[in-house]
Structure formats: structure tokens, C-alpha cells
Amino acid sequence: MKIWVKQSAIVKPAKETPSHSLWLSNLDQIQVRFHMGTLYFFNPCSSSNLPNTQLLIDALSKVLVLFYPVAGRLQKDKNGRLEVRCNGEGVMYVEAETDSTVQDIGLLTQSLDLSELVPTIDYSGDISSFPLVLFQVTYFKCGAICVGSSIHHTFGDATSLGYIMEAWSQTARGLSVKLTPFFDRTVLCAREPPCPVFPHTEYQPPPFRNPRMKSLAYRSNPESDSAIASLKLTLLQLKALKAKAEIADSKFSTYEVLVAHIWRCACFATEDLSEKDLTRLHIIVDGRSRLQPKLPQRYIGNTLFHARPVLLLADFRRERFSGTVERVHREIRKMDNTYLRSAIDYLERHPDLDYLVPGEGNPIFSCAANFCIVSLTKQMASELDFGWGKAFYERVSHMNEGKGFVIRSIDEEGSLIVTMCLKKTQLGKFQKLFYDFLNVSAL
Numbered sequence: 262m263k264i265w266v267k268q269s270a271i272v273k274p275a276k277e278t279p280s281h282s283l284w285l286s287n288l289d290q291i292q293v294r295f296h297m298g299t300l301y302f303f304n305p306c307s308s309s310n311l312p313n314t315q316l317l318i319d320a321l322s323k324v325l326v327l328f329y330p331v332a333g334r335l336q337k338d339k340n341g342r343l344e345v346r347c348n349g350e351g352v353m354y355v356e357a358e359t360d361s362t363v364q365d366i367g368l369l370t371q372s373l374d375l376s377e378l379v380p381t382i383d384y385s386g387d388i389s390s391f392p393l394v395l396f397q398v399t400y401f402k403c404g405a406i407c408v409g410s411s412i413h414h415t416f417g418d419a420t421s422l423g424y425i426m427e428a429w430s431q432t433a434r435g436l437s438v439k440l441t442p443f444f445d446r447t448v449l450c451a452r453e454p455p456c457p458v459f460p461h462t463e464y465q466p467p468p469f470r471n472p473r474m475k476s477l478a479y480r481s482n483p484e485s486d487s488a489i490a491s492l493k494l495t496l497l498q499l500k501a502l503k504a505k506a507e508i509a510d511s512k513f514s515t516y517e518v519l520v521a522h523i524w525r526c527a528c529f530a531t532e533d534l535s536e537k538d539l540t541r542l543h544i545i546v547d548g549r550s551r552l553q554p555k556l557p558q559r560y561i562g563n564t565l566f567h568a569r570p571v572l573l574l575a576d577f578r579r580e581r582f583s584g585t586v587e588r589v590h591r592e593i594r595k596m597d598n599t600y601l602r603s604a605i606d607y608l609e610r611h612p613d614l615d616y617l618v619p620g621e622g623n624p625i626f627s628c629a630a631n632f633c634i635v636s637l638t639k640q641m642a643s644e645l646d647f648g649w650g651k652a653f654y655e656r657v658s659h660m661n662e663g664k665g666f667v668i669r670s671i672d673e674e675g676s677l678i679v680t681m682c683l684k685k686t687q688l689g690k691f692q693k694l695f696y697d698f699l700n701v702s703a704l
Contacts, residue, residue: 262361264377264399268314271392273351275322278329282338283345286449287608288548288563289415290343291617294388296395298379298411298658299422302363305404306649312398312406314356317647320433321354321396328425330444330561334389335415343415345393355380355397362403379409379658394425406649409658414563419637420547421561430647443557449564451609452602459600461607463569464617487662488685490692494519496675501699506586513590516667520544520634521585522698523665523679527632528577530683530691536575540630544568544589546596553598566601568592574630582698633664638677656680 306312325332333347366375380395393416397409412422428438494502503518524542548564549556556564570592577585608614637657645652657666657680665681683691 262359262366262377264357264359267356267358269353269355269380270318271351272318272321272325272354274325274329274332274349275319276326278326278332278349279347280349281347282336283330283333283347283444284446285342285344285415286446286562287451287605287611287614288449288565289417289446290614291608292414292418292563292565293619294415295384295413296379296382296411297414297419297422298376298395298409299419299426300375300378300656300658301408301410301426301645301652302654303406303408303647303649303651304653306406312647312649314398317398317429317433318354321352321429324425324428324432324438325349325352327438328428328442328561331394331416331425333393334391335393335413336389343388345416346389351392353380353392353395355395357397358400360402362401363405364403374660375656375658378407379411394422408645408647408652411658417561418547418563418565420549420564424559424561426645430645433647440559442559442561444561446562448556448560449562449605451606455606455609457603457607457610459603459607461604462571463567463604464607464611486685487660487682488688489660490679490681490683490688490695492679492681492692492695493670494677494679495673498699499675499677505582505698507581507583508586513586516636516638517590517593518586519667519677519679521582521589522695523634523681524589524632525577525582525585526691526694526698527665527681527683527687528574528630529694530687531630532686532690534574534630536573536578538574538630539571540574540577540632541569541571542589543631543633544570544593545633545635546593548596548601551596551598552601566596566604568596631663635664635666637666637668 329349330345330347332349332351333345334350335343336346338344378397378399380397382391382395384391391413393413395411399407399409401407410422410426412418412425424442428442431438499515499519502522503513503515506513506518506521520542524540528540544567546566546568548566549560552564570588580588608617611617653671655668655671660680660682662682662684665679668678668680670676670678679695681691
């Protein structure tokens with residue numbers, strides 16, 4: 262896919278905004294230190310309804326008054342801790358076009374690398390040199406439009422980005438933003454004194470008995486030996502999967518059953534490990550609905566915690582599917598307010614939070630049988646509408662090996678789509694196991 266940038270601009274708040282430093286929580290400090298993106302695809306517009314570039318820029322400029330920390334920059338305080346300098350320097354806006362069509366890029370088959378649909382950032386400079394949020398509007402030859410957005414993960418998560426996008430789209434349609442964003446991260450301060458009551462093994466290094474990758478490919482690499490499976494499960498298939506779990510108790514959610522299924526398929530598709538190796542699953546848990554008292558509405562910041570079950574491959578492969586579902590449920594269920602507050606206190610006592618930041622020496626889930634599953638069923642904004650109609654397709658802009666996402670299928674109520682990035686040698690078997698496990702009648 263060839264992309265031509267038509268214009269690139271830094272968009273600043275429409276009027277003067279407060280100038281101060283914004284404290285970042287421990288949950289912000291331990292995130293990967295680059296931008297994470299989401300792509301929204303819109304059907305072709307009529308010539309009379311094509312996006313107005315100046316209208317989009319003006320709407321974004323107005324939104325940045327209300328969301329003013331978004332226009333700031335990261336910096337380090339006197340102790341070397343990251344914070345946001347609210348200085349109104351602005352966000353990046355790019356307008357581009359391509360001679361490719363949606364079909365050309367294999368959108369519906371989940372191309373590995375669509376990073377060209379979000380602005381490119383040079384991370385070799387100082388961390389204060391790049392915007393916190395990036396936007397790109399790309400026009401396809403077929404008339405489709407992609408709005409790519411990305412947020413620096415130290416600043417916020419997918420839900421935070423969704424709130425910004427929602428406000429931008431509402432303003433572009435001439436509507437008022439209904440809810441005020443909440444930026445004060447001190448609601449996630451540790452207790453005084455910090456008193457963790459659990460060991461929090463989720464913050465321990467991954468099991469390096471498994472072969473380590475030569476390099477960390479957190480960013481998509483079209484020349485890597487990884488590929489993506491895009492697998493849809495209808496409501497009927499999801500019911501069949503729950504029946505396979507042989508668990509009648511309604512306390513087990515569809516998501517828990519699906520996560521257990523993905524983990525098992527990925528492990529059984531991994532053939533180059535011995536039974537003595539370990540497998541670990543990295544489940545992202547959003548603390549917004551679990552913390553007490555609940556965080557303020559439209560909280561902008563990271564609220565991500567980690568459930569990480571781990572066991573020997575030999576034991577895992579002998580385990581019944583119902584046992585794996587129980588294991589996943591147990592790990593997610595324990596993530597209540599008591600556990601999450603303990604985790605925040607544990608991080609406060611950690612001697613070096615930089616050690617927990619995913620990177621070359623801390624790949625988290627990039628070692629053979631370590632996998633990560635992220636649910637975007639709530640964060641992905643299928644209702645997003647800039648005035649051209651609602652998005653017909655959504656996905657993350659970057660995929661990396663070992664990581665999978667669960668999103669809603671827009672074209673069928675109750676169905677889900679699983680996207681999983683694995684080694685090409687694993688992918689075929691993974692897809693076969695994924696569907697073969699279900700009742701044939703449900704396929």
C-alpha cells in the first residue's frame with residue numbers, strides 16, 4: 262500500500278488553556294512507551310458529503326480546549342518520573358490518500374501491518390519531542406475513508422482514546438460534548454503507607470525457560486515470520502463453545518470461555534516446545550468498573566491491570582477444557598477492588614518501575630508459549646460518526662506476535678471476532694483447532 266501525505270499539521274487548542282504539570286499514576290508509568298492506534302473505516306461518501314478538512318481541524322481544535330492535557334507533552338520531573346507538561350503544543354493531524362482499495366489491503370483478512378494509516382513518529386528523539394495523540398484521515402481509491410488515531414500509552418489507554426474520538430466526532434457534527442473528561446490521576450495514588458496484601462506474581466518476568474525472541478517486535482513488521490488469523494464466532498457458535506466447557510454455572514462469562522479456548526488452541530498449535538516448558542496467559546483487565554469507589558466518568562488515563570495464569574505445558578495440555586475455563590475465571594474473578602488496590606501499592610513499593618515497562622529486556626508475552634488477550638468489545642466505538650455514517654469496520658493499527666484481540670462483529674448482533682497474531686508455522690493449526698473444537702452443526 263502506497264500512502265501520499267497531502268498535508269500534515271500540528272493542531273493546537275482553539276484558545277489559551279491552563280499551563281501546569283499533570284502527575285501520572287504508577288499504572289501509566291509501566292505502559293509501553295509508544296503510541297497505540299485504532300483504525301475506523303467508513304463507507305464511501307457522496308461527493309456532497311465528503312469530509313471537510315478545515316471543519317475536522319476546527320472541531321479538533323475546539324475539543325483540545327476541553328481535553329487540554331491531550332495537547333501537552335511528556336517530560337521527566339526532578340526525580341526522573343514521567344509526567345505531562347500541559348503546554349498547549351498540540352496534536353498531530355495528517356491527511357493522506359492511497360491508490361489502494363480496502364480489498365487490496367486485505368482488510369477483512371486482517372493484514373499484519375496497517376501502521377501507515379496512522380502518523381509515523383520518530384522515537385529516537387527526546388520523549389518530550391512528540392505529540393501525545395496522533396490522527397490521520399486517509400482516502401482510499403474505492404472511496405472508503407479511514408480515520409486512524411493513536412495515543413501514547415503512557416498517557417492513556419484505548420478507552421481514553423475512545424473518549425477523545427467521541428468528542429471530536431460530536432463536535433464535527435455540530436453537537437456539544439456531553440461529559441467532561443477527568444484527568445486527575447491522583448485517584449489512583451497508592452495508600453499511605455502502601456500495604457500490598459498479595460504477592461502480585463503478574464509483575465514478575467515471563468518464564469524465560471521458553472526460547473526468547475532475538476528482538477522485540479512490538480511494532481508490526483511486514484517482513485516478520487508472523488501472520489494474523491481473523492476468526493468470527495456467531496452467537497450460535499459461542500453458545501456451542503460454552504456447552505463444550507461442560508459447565509452449567511452461569512457465573513462463567515462467554516469471554517472467559519472464549520479466552521480459555523484461544524489459549525488452548527494457541528498452545529496446542531505450538532510444536533517446538535517441550536512438555537517441561539511453561540505457558541503464561543496475559544489477560545488485560547480494565548479497572549474502571551472494578552475499583553471502589555468507581556473512577557469518575559470519562560477518566561482519561563491507564564486503568565489496566567493484568568491477570569496472568571501460568572503452568573507447565575504438560576499439565577496444561579492434559580487439562581480438560583472445563584479446567585482451563587475455571588482457571589481463567591479464577592484469575593479474572595480475583596481482580597476485585599482489594600486486589601487492584603494492593604497492586605497499586607505493590608507498584609508504589611517497586612524499586613524500579615522502568616523495569617516493568619515492556620521492552621527489549623522485558624518482552625512480557627513474546628516468548629513462544631506466552632500469549633496476551635485483550636477485549637475491545639467496549640472500547641471500540643462502532644457508534645463513531647463524523648457525519649459520514651457509522652464506521653463499518655474497526656481494528657487496531659499494530660499487531661505483534663503472541664497478542665490477540667476480541668472485538669464485536671458489527672454486521673451481526675451477538676457475534677465476536679478474534680484476531681490473533683502468531684508465527685506463520687502456528688497459524689494454520691491454530692485456525693483448524695479453533696473451529697474443529699466446536700459442534701459441526703454450529704459452524
